[in-house]
Amino acid sequence: MSAQKKAIVFLCEGAEEMEFTISVDVLRRAKVEVTVVGVELASDVAVCSRGVKIAPDVKFSESLKADDYDAVIIPGGNGSAKTLGAHEGAKKLIMDFYNSKKIVAFVCAGTLVAKAAGIPSKHTVTSYPAVKGQLDNFYTYSDDRVVVDDNVITSRSPGTSFLFALTIVEQLVDVKVSSLKPA
Template sequence: MVAAVVFLADGTEEMEFTITVDVLRRAQVDVHVVGVDLAQPYALCSRGVKIIPDVTLSDAIDWTKYELAVIPGGLKGAETLRGNKSVLDVLASFYSQKKYVGFICAGTTAAKAAGIGKDQLATSYPAFKGELEDYYDYSEERVVVDGTLVTSRGPGTAFLFALTLVELLVDKEVAYKLKQEMLTSDPL
């Protein structure tokens, strides 16, 4: 079974996190949620939703079993994740092993902090363009895939981001079936 890790911190954007985890799990991806520097046993997300991680970063985690690592947005959550050396080390390791790394919204700032994908195509929430365009070949597309680097713009692109990850990790037919089941595209 394909496996993915999605990082979670206080201030993470709920939609970007939840939609990504949900869609990956619908595609039968084994998703583990890793809490990072949480003040409580749960993450208090950007709009007040509380989410309990499966494990915390301090737990013993076998990173070799994952094919994808995801950083959702939410300014405070992204700041925590990009400021955590262990998270950055995991991201850099995945990228160097040609495993997928996904970033949405403010999460793309963690890709830069990890030294991932210099001069590759990438996108983010528009407010971070100035911070990222000197490092990336910045795009304003909703979802950008350049090699194993996958980036997206914000809450409104979360379904497309997650379905793109499904297409890359599982296959195009599963992504298409999920689009139809979740009514995210017009039926044929």
């Protein structure tokens, strides 16, 4: 039996609640150990894009290492994308995951963080349609709901969050998502 998979999901002010919550929930249902990492939070909780307040498990620390995890997930939301796109430590950690051939997954405006972190232009990505113009001059752009290109997974919006999360599970734990049953 293989070791339990582990993932980081970033949480920032202005994160898109559905993209964050659905990703964490689906991964945990698949028995992935998820660590919610708060980045530059104004208090002990993040105030998300629709006012929902969510508490992280830990705050970002330079001691976080890609070697200790199997995937990193970046939810969208303009506030989240701006914070992570400017956070040198988070961008370095994302690139450590990428360079180690571990899953790096971005949804909605979160795909802007892929570019900011330095994920190479050779990839095909998707994103929230409103940020397409900031990406399609750099990446090959797809209008698909979810795109898997090597170890990079991208998705479009809150409405594609379940498919995004289930795709991560399929890639991470190599199971067919039809075997996941709600608890």
